[in-house]
Amino acid sequence: MTPNSIHTEDKLLWQTFKRGDEDAFTTLYQRYVRVLYAYGKKLIADEETVEDMVQDLFIDLWQSRARLADVESPKFYLFRSLRRRIHKHQTGKLQNIQCWENVEEGIHPVSFPKEYEMIEAESFQKQKDDLNLWLKNLPVRQYEVLMLKFYQDFNHEEIAEILSINEQSVRNLLQRAVLKLRQLTISLLFTGLFLFF
Amino acid sequence: MSYYHYEVTDFLEDNDFRAWIYDPAPEKDLYWKDFLIRYPEKSEMISNAKSILLELKKDSENQFPTDQKVEDLLFNINSVKNKKRFFSIEIFSSSTALSIASAAMLILLLGWLIKPADNDKSITYEELISSAESPLNEKTNNSSKPLSFTLPDSSTVVLQPMSCISYCEDFEKNNKREIYLSGEAFFDVTKNPDRPFFVYSNELITKVLGTSFIVKAFDCEKQVEVEVKTGKVSVFTRNDPDAKLNQSNAELGGTIITPNQKVLFSREEIRIKKSLVESPEIIASSVLPAPMLKFQDKNVSQIFANLEQTYGIDIVYDEELFGSCLLTASFTNENLYDKIDLICKGIEANFEIVDARVVISGRGCHQE
Numbered sequence: 001m002t003p004n005s006i007h008t009e010d011k012l013l014w015q016t017f018k019r020g021d022e023d024a025f026t027t028l029y030q031r032y033v034r035v036l037y038a039y040g041k042k043l044i045a046d047e048e049t050v051e052d053m054v055q056d057l058f059i060d061l062w063q064s065r066a067r068l069a070d071v072e073s074p075k076f077y078l079f080r081s082l083r084r085r086i087h088k089h090q091t092g093k094l095q096n097i098q099c100w101e102n103v104e105e106g107i108h109p110v111s112f113p114k115e116y117e118m119i120e121a122e123s124f125q126k127q128k129d130d131l132n133l134w135l136k137n138l139p140v141r142q143y144e145v146l147m148l149k150f151y152q153d154f155n156h157e158e159i160a161e162i163l164s165i166n167e168q169s170v171r172n173l174l175q176r177a178v179l180k181l182r183q184l185t186i187s188l189l190f191t192g193l194f195l196f197f
Numbered sequence: 198m199s200y201y202h203y204e205v206t207d208f209l210e211d212n213d214f215r216a217w218i219y220d221p222a223p224e225k226d227l228y229w230k231d232f233l234i235r236y237p238e239k240s241e242m243i244s245n246a247k248s249i250l251l252e253l254k255k256d257s258e259n260q261f262p263t264d265q266k267v268e269d270l271l272f273n274i275n276s277v278k279n280k281k282r283f284f285s286i287e288i289f290s291s292s293t294a295l296s297i298a299s300a301a302m303l304i305l306l307l308g309w310l311i312k313p314a315d316n317d318k319s320i321t322y323e324e325l326i327s328s329a330e331s332p333l334n335e336k337t338n339n340s341s342k343p344l345s346f347t348l349p350d351s352s353t354v355v356l357q358p359m360s361c362i363s364y365c366e367d368f369e370k371n372n373k374r375e376i377y378l379s380g381e382a383f384f385d386v387t388k389n390p391d392r393p394f395f396v397y398s399n400e401l402i403t404k405v406l407g408t409s410f411i412v413k414a415f416d417c418e419k420q421v422e423v424e425v426k427t428g429k430v431s432v433f434t435r436n437d438p439d440a441k442l443n444q445s446n447a448e449l450g451g452t453i454i455t456p457n458q459k460v461l462f463s464r465e466e467i468r469i470k471k472s473l474v475e476s477p478e479i480i481a482s483s484v485l486p487a488p489m490l491k492f493q494d495k496n497v498s499q500i501f502a503n504l505e506q507t508y509g510i511d512i513v514y515d516e517e518l519f520g521s522c523l524l525t526a527s528f529t530n531e532n533l534y535d536k537i538d539l540i541c542k543g544i545e546a547n548f549e550i551v552d553a554r555v556v557i558s559g560r561g562c563h564q565e
Contacts (some may be wrong), residue, residue: 181206182204
């Protein structure tokens with residue numbers, strides 16, 4: 001199925017679900033529960049809390065169906081609802097009340113000694129390992145934006161809404177994440193060339 | 198489109214590229230293979246970009262719940278989703294805080310019901326009757342049907358199954374009418390301001406002069422509930438410092454509840470919470486105005502005023518915002534909450550029940 005047809009089908013499912021159709025509701029659930037759960041799990045370590053949140057999200061969705069508006073993207077709606085719940089949960093617990101703008105992003109610097117790279121970078125696999133390491137060590141906010149954009153396919157505007165921040169902050173986070181990647185891949189390239197000659 | 202100047206990040210940003218990685222299809226493969234043949238120097242970048250995308254995917258999929266978990270969650274959702282929430286109102290507001298709060302309440306409520314009595318401050322029916330000074334008559338309903346009978350003062354009691362009450366043989370002594378209750382009962386009390394009527398149920402005391410009401414107080418449950426049908430009832434706890442005073446005078450102290458209101462007393466938190474009953478009914482009265490059923494371009498404040506009077510409830514809203522809203526609608530046999538819901542839809546507002554009052558919020562109507 002192409003992304004476009006999924007999109008149209010989602011919209012139809014949403015409309016049918018709003019009229020009280022249980023099958024449409026279950027289909028939406030089956031379609032998105034896994035990615036939502038995985039997303040929640042990335043942000044909250046406690047499995048039970050994530051389960052409760054996902055569960056409540058769908059219960060509330062069903063109970064308020066008559067009052068819901070038609071939406072362009074049910075997936076976006078679900079992600080946004082879940083993210084806001086998580087945000088409430090975290091601020092409610094007085095943890096992580098960090099303003100997005102002020103988050104210290106340099107906590108996990110990813111830099112490899114050049115010599116180390118020269119020696120080790122010969123293998124193709126090694127590069128991939130480095131990239132994965134880069135990904136794993138990204139500050140959680142940058143990782144979240146990266147994941148929402150490249151894996152979940154949301155645009156900047158949608159990500160801004162999901163995270164309740166402005167679009168410029170999304171761009172900044174993305175840029176910072178990608179900047180490190182660029183440095184990393186360029187240095188990998190150079191070592192590649194160096195070894196080649 | 199030219200990909201020649203693309204870097205890794207540009208590939209990541211590219212929708213077509215991502216579509217090829219996440220959702221491979223033969224025609225896309227063809228395109229990208231052709232691309233790699235023409236620009237072999239890009240193969241490393243493509244490979245890196247691909248590896249990042251696949252890693253993101255793998256990372257997410259690693260956190261996927263098991264199929265069993267997916268089924269379990271769905272089962273939980275389905276078993277709760279059609280039950281009305283706490284206090285039987287479907288409240289929706291754009292703020293999710295409320296829905297989280299009501300879900301939390303539901304969990305709390307379940308907690309009360311499931312957790313065994315472990316509070317040493319709790320008082321059971323047995324303890325109550327053993328502390329009574331004079332011999333008591335006891336009525337127990339072990340059948341499966343409600344049992345109705347008349348008390349010596351000609352008040353009537355409808356005792357629900359699994360419930361029992363006790364009262365003094367000399368019922369009206371000391372100018373007090375006292376009943377000990379375990380379980381659920383409806384009381385229709387004959388009016389006698391000189392002899393207030395008391396219901397002792399667990400830690401809660403309900404005091405009335407003449408009215409009808411329901412008390413639900415099972416020893417095993419974590420909360421006691423009092424609902425008023427007609428008249429006024431005063432409710433207070435045994436450890437209320439004013440309890441003695443409330444018991445001795447003819448005034449109604451403590452928490453006063455009126456028709457369509459109820460109190461929930463949490464036995465663990467020792468806290469009284471006032472709310473509306475599950476389905477408020479129109480109060481039958483000859484002095485009150487008749488409920489409005491049809492209205493055309495009617496001012497919303499008039500409709501609210503009518504609901505307030507006919508149901509004996511409070512509706513709180515911003516007169517400035519909603520005063521100018523006009524509404525055309527007709528009611529048939531909707532219950533109170535459905536009616537309010539309908540009105541709210543008409544004026545694009547939300548409502549919630551706070552402390553036995555209906556609170557309306559929204560942007561209001563502004564005449565252009």
